[in-house]
Amino acid sequence: MFYWILFLGSLIALLLIFWRRWQLTLKSLDFEDKLKKDDELARQAAEEEEITPQEEPSELELKRLAEQRDRDEKMKQMRAIKRAFKQADLHFSKNNYGLAEKYLMEVLSMDNDHLDANLKLGLIYLQQENLPRAEFFFQKLIDLKENPVYFSNLALVLYQQKRLEESAKLYEKAIAMDNKKAGRFVSLAYVYHELGELEKALVNFEEAYRLEPRNLDYLWTLVNYYEKFSRSEDMLRALRKILEIDPYNDKAKAKLLLLEEELATEVQQAAEDTAEQQEAETEAGNPPEEKNE
Numbered sequence: 001m002f003y004w005i006l007f008l009g010s011l012i013a014l015l016l017i018f019w020r021r022w023q024l025t026l027k028s029l030d031f032e033d034k035l036k037k038d039d040e041l042a043r044q045a046a047e048e049e050e051i052t053p054q055e056e057p058s059e060l061e062l063k064r065l066a067e068q069r070d071r072d073e074k075m076k077q078m079r080a081i082k083r084a085f086k087q088a089d090l091h092f093s094k095n096n097y098g099l100a101e102k103y104l105m106e107v108l109s110m111d112n113d114h115l116d117a118n119l120k121l122g123l124i125y126l127q128q129e130n131l132p133r134a135e136f137f138f139q140k141l142i143d144l145k146e147n148p149v150y151f152s153n154l155a156l157v158l159y160q161q162k163r164l165e166e167s168a169k170l171y172e173k174a175i176a177m178d179n180k181k182a183g184r185f186v187s188l189a190y191v192y193h194e195l196g197e198l199e200k201a202l203v204n205f206e207e208a209y210r211l212e213p214r215n216l217d218y219l220w221t222l223v224n225y226y227e228k229f230s231r232s233e234d235m236l237r238a239l240r241k242i243l244e245i246d247p248y249n250d251k252a253k254a255k256l257l258l259l260e261e262e263l264a265t266e267v268q269q270a271a272e273d274t275a276e277q278q279e280a281e282t283e284a285g286n287p288p289e290e291k292n293e
Helices: 002-051 059-093 097-110 115-127 131-144 148-160 164-177 182-195 198-211 216-228 232-245 250-283
Strands: none
Touching: 059 097, 059 115, 097 115, 115 131, 115 148, 131 148, 148 164, 148 182, 164 182, 182 198, 198 216, 216 232, 232 250
């Protein structure tokens, strides 16, 4: 009897275990079905959202989008120009004009009116003595913007082509815009010298000296001009200024000594001539006229 009771208890326990597992299995299957349904609903919602036509942007929004695209494109181009010009400037500083020209042309392909790129191209062609090309770029710069540097560079190109009168006019324009550069006066002086207008050349050398009063080259040039025009007193002052700056300049010392001797001789000769004239007038019975003091 005991065994039958034990058997029935075990059987009931097994039945309870199987029933519990069956319940858990049903719940698991229900949960999976629910997840599948949720996934299907989410997929359908996403498809409907994709299919749903978006609202057309307004005219103002379209305009703003276009402006933003333009700004982005300009910024991109500006960065490209900056990179190309930086490369050109680097090669230019190393006198590698071939590569510099290549990058400068790249800059102009994006911005034809880029002032610095046009200027450097003009300087490259001037250095290479390709004067027609240099003239083209400096004239282009003047057409874009009047600047004394551009006028001076074009004047130099014309000077090298022996177009002296045109060169002089351009140097005059550059000086009218900026008269603080001694070098411009010197360049103009050389042009006038070659034109045979020595007095104008001297005036411009004097202006250069006024701006740089300790420039020995300018002072020696003035000495030569003063000597040519027999302006002894000006020559004397210039030689003394040279010795003030360079006290051991033997050439200036010798020239100053010679000039002082010549001036002393001239003074003595003038005094003798005056005395002889007075003596001649006295012998002729005509006393010399008194001078009003």
